[in-house]
Amino acid sequence: MIKKETMIIEAINRIALDTVEMVAANPYISKTAIPGQFLHVAIQGHTLRRPISIADIDREKETVTILFKIVGSGTEQLAALSPGMTFNVLGPSGNGFNTANKDKTSVLLIGGGIGVPPLYYLGKTLADIDAEIISILGFQTKANVFYEERFRELGETYIVTDDGSYGKKGFVTDIIETVGQFDSYYTCGPLPMLKAITAMLPGTPGMISLEQRMGCGVGACMACVIPSEEPGGYKKICSDGPVFYAEEVSL
Template sequence: MMKREKVLIESSEVIAKDTVEMVLYSMYISDVAKPGQFIHIAVEGHTLRRPISIATVDRERETITILFKIDGSGTKQLAEYSVGKELDVIGPLGNGFPVNERDGSTILLIGGGIGVPPLYNLGKLLVKEGFNVKSILGFQTGASVFYEDYFKQLGETYVVTNDGSYGHQGFVTDVMSEVGDFDTYYSCGPIPMLKAIKERLPEKHGFLSLEERMGCGVGACYACVVKTRDEQGYKKICHDGPVFTSQEVIL
């Protein structure tokens, strides 16, 4: 169940090009959040909140970690907030990754850019439950790479950059032939990447987490929708998602 509360910034630092990692103290969200969910953060002077995925949870310290890209005035201002500042947050929101619906014991995680963070929280849970986890992480350049070492602790990890300045050159789909067998995949990233993955893996059981600008974040305003194959025709990304099966959405 979501809740609006005040959370404190415990730490904030730039960990890659225009990418900020922020640790927030939140007794409630850290206790109930599931992999794939997000929080909605109010930024002073801006009408719309910023939806940001939860990268990891520490229930003992009662903290959550988020990562976000500085790509506008709102995120720039959020990045400038100092440790100890109180944030107005709603969360956790959305439906996360359905871990119990996967096939087999080998899982492939495929993340692109700022779509990488929520997969880390998922990967930690899968490893804890005894699954074999492989990961493909895609970034624009070497300067944008983050969390590579964290994912390597979970299992076999491939890093891909568009310009080839680090790891493999190309897109995440370009290294799938090197990964070997896997049973289920979970992916988060930009729509073109998710569409390419769907086309590359039409027979695989998969789940896609969609990145989208949002209005209310709770399913009231229809600002974020995706076309689906069910009788409704469209679903709300913030409320019905952000995670969907690869077969139900039309990208």
């Protein structure tokens, strides 16, 4: 159930180039959120909220971790907040990843840029049910890389950079054929990356998470629709997604 909630900041740090990690406390969201859901964050002076994926949850400490990239005045304002300050969100929002029946299977996680964060909470959840985790994480440059060690704690991890300044040079799709067998995949990142991955893995069970600016964030305004293969012709990314089965939508 989506609720309007207040988050209390416990820690905030820049962990890569223009990339901020924020840990904030909220009892309701920390106990109810599932991997793939997001927070719709209100920023003072800005009409539209910002959708930010949930990167991690600590149910005992009742905290939620989000990561976001500074790309404009709204995210600059959010990055300027300090521990002890509060901000307002709607959440947990959207539909998350389906992790049922993934115990003791081999799962490939494929993330690009700021699409990496929701895959970390997903990877932790899958690791808890003894799934084998293989991760491919793509970034623009070495300066943009984050959470590498955290993913390595979950399983075999490959880093790819566009310019070759760290890890392998190229794109995440260049690595997929080298990782061996896997039973299913989950991916989040830019649309061209998702298109390439789904085209490369037809017939392999997969789920994709779409990055999208939104209006209302609750499915009322129709500002974030995507063509669907199902009756009705369209899906709302904010409320039907942001996570979909690979064959469910037309990229």
